[in-house]
Amino acid sequence: MSAPGLPRLESAGLDGWLVRLFDVIDEANLPWITALVRDCEAAFGDALVDLVPSYTTLLVIFDPMRMTPGEARSRLAETLAALASDEADGQGEVHELPTWYHESVGPELVPLAERAGLDVAETIARHAEVTYRVYALGFAPGFAFMGSVDPRLETPRLETPRKKVPAGSVGIAGRQTAAYPAVSPGGWNLIGRTAARLFDRDRDGFSLLRVGDRVRFVPVSKQALVRLGADVTTMEDRR
Amino acid sequence: MTAVIRKAVAGLRVTRPGPLALLQDAGRFGVRRLGVTQGGPADLQAWAWANRLAGNAWGAAALEVTLGGLALEAERELTLALAGADLGATLDDRPLSPWQRFRLRPGQVLRFAQPVGGLRAYLAVAGGFRAEPVLSSLAGVVREGLGGHDGRGHALAEGDVLHVGTEAGEHPVGDEREAPAEARPDYAAMPRLSLLPGAQIAEFEGASLAAAFNTLWRVDDRADRMGVRLRGPTLRCRLTSMISEGISLGAVQVPPDGQPIALLNDRQTIGGYPRLGALTPLACARLAQCLPGQELRLEAVSAERALAEHRRFRAAFR
Structure with a gap:
């Protein structure tokens, strides 16, 4: 599968093991991680408490009243020995996120374009032409870390995070892109706003995006975004 | 609202809100892969005892009262239990010490003042507090806007009502009062x-490891349900940041400033700082009762010892 010494099981407390599968971020990791998620659900059954997949790892939380850490470790070792890459399901669902790219909702759109030496239209095109993969969810419910953006658009996080980023804000940090499911603090470079409801407690599955999914940002007009029910309040209005 | 609420009746009304009071059941599980944190009681031990004294099974929702300040008026006859911190509670102005069961008649007022010993008190009601579960849990998480008495993760505010089951006024089975x-x-x-x-x-x-387990740490004032920062010697790690990965309850992470942070119930689900390891659930519970300035030590334990201690603790609860 990959680097020497991997996969490796690392202690993660009384009720957890971290399975380290890879040592670098790569789209090719995803079908292995999604396969391991599924296999762990089957292997642990009722003793499984939670699973946290991420770029190169899977954290497995088990019930220490049903299993000792040693038993859980053996179960994981057996599961890993039989693991096969998730060829069939590894493609993930495909989502299109209607997005209005504009400086009034994306205050870093213009500075980011300038830094990249591109005009704004070209910047938008480069962000919208990539089909991204979801590598991890975290930070907040439904917040999906997606990659990888065009190298020209790579930008470090803001030095001082904003206290309040509006829901639906689309941003870039490093080689990653994401959309904020809800109002929260945040340090990503904002370039637009999507109408997609990324987290909905009343929807089956709650989160629109899951690890392994494929995502495209589709440029739309402000009017289209409003019709889709999105909040298009400008950043200035929020201050 | 669904049947869960319809079977419930008003139990307690908030006449004065404190800084933070939230309903907590055992936590929100199975959704961490969606970025949803686990929530649940910061002090598992005191929460479990409050429920046991109220005659409840493991997992019933109890009220976590942080720092005090809160005042609650009974809307009906209730059997309650209080455990955890001594927050100077009074029942109609008579002192009420924690770790016991008690009754409230309609109109009686339970008030919390400020910490006398510990930081978080747990108030359980016979049958458990009732509210609409969100993602299968009542755990109130302010940062995510999920769960709690209103389903939106809000801390209790003046005028809010806590609902109880209709059995909440009956004496629980068993006569263990304390x-x-x-x-x-x-x-x-x-x-x-x-x-x-x-x-x-x-x-x-090596020197950092020796320091980690041989010096006194002090609880910083940056301490909440997400995590508790500790102040002491600067810990140096060859890794500075890593690819983000899932984080366990109690994980002690060390950011580049070298000051460890113990991550608690409302932590983010993934993170990328190197970790010394993870506190046991009971160590997290104890940490959750520490006020800023409290001195403490970290002690490495084996998984065997930690498991035996945890199972002994859990055996007391059905």
């Missing part, structure tokens, strides 16, 4: 927090 002395932690004693060393421990410099 927790035995051995179940009551001495919050004045210096905590020794059990830590299971993690895989990255070898990446810390």
Whole structure:
């Protein structure tokens, strides 16, 4: 599968093991991680408490009243020995996120374009032409870390995070892109706003995006975004 | 609202909100892969005892009262139990010490003042508090806007009502009115927090490791349900940041400033700082009762010892 010494099981407390599968971020990791998620659900059954997949790892939380850490470790070792890459399901669902790219909702759109030496239209095109993969969810419910953006658009996080980023804000940090499911603090470079409801407690599955999914940002007009029910309040209005 | 609420009746009304009071059941599980944190009681031990004294099974929702300040008026006859911190509680102006069961008649007022010993008190009601579960849990998480009495993760505010089941006024089965002395932690004693060393421990410099387990740490004022920052010697690690990965309850992470942070119930689900290891659930519980300035020690333990201690604790609860 990959680097020497991997996969490796690392202690993660009384009720957890971290399975380290890879040592670098790569789209090719995803079908292995999604396969391991599924296999762990089957292997642990009722003793499984939670699973946290991420770029190169899977954290497995088990019930220490049903299993000792040693038993859980053996179960994981057996599961890993039989693991096969998730060829069939590894493609993930495909989502299109209607997005209005504009400086009034994306205050870093213009500075980011300038830094990249591109005009704004070209910047938008480069962000919208990539089909991204979801590598991890975290930070907040439904917040999906997606990659990888065009190298020209790579930008470090803001030095001082904003206290309040509006829901639906689309941003870039490093080689990653994401959309904020809800109002929260945040340090990503904002370039637009999507109408997609990324987290909905009343929807089956709650989160629109899951690890392994494929995502495209589709440029739309402000009017289209409003019709889709999105909040298009400008950043200035929020201050 | 669904049937869960319709079967419930008003139990307690907030006449004065404190800084933070939230309903907590055992936590929100199975959704961490969606970025949803676990929530649940910061002090598992006191929460479990409050429920046991109220006659409840493991997992019933109880009220976590942080720092005090809160005042609650009974809307009906209730059987309640209080455990955890001594927040100077009074029942109609008579002192009410924690670790016991008691009754409230309609109109009686339970008030919390400020910490006398410990930081978080747990108030359980016979049958458990009722609210609409969100993602299968009542755990109130302010940062995510999920769960709690209103389903939106809001802390209790003046005028809010806590709902109870219709059985809440009946005496629970069993006549245990108080927790035995051995179940009551001495919050004045210096905590020794059990830590299971993690895989990255070898990446810390030798002197830092010696310091981690041989010096006094002090609880910083940056301490909440997400995590507790500790102040002490600077810990140096060969790894500075890593690819983000899932984080366990109690994980002790060390950001580049070298000051460890113990991550608690409302932590983010993934993160990328190296970790010394993870506190045991009971060590997290003890840490959750520490006020800023409290001195404590970290103590490495084996998984065997930690498991035996945890199972002994859990055996007391059905």
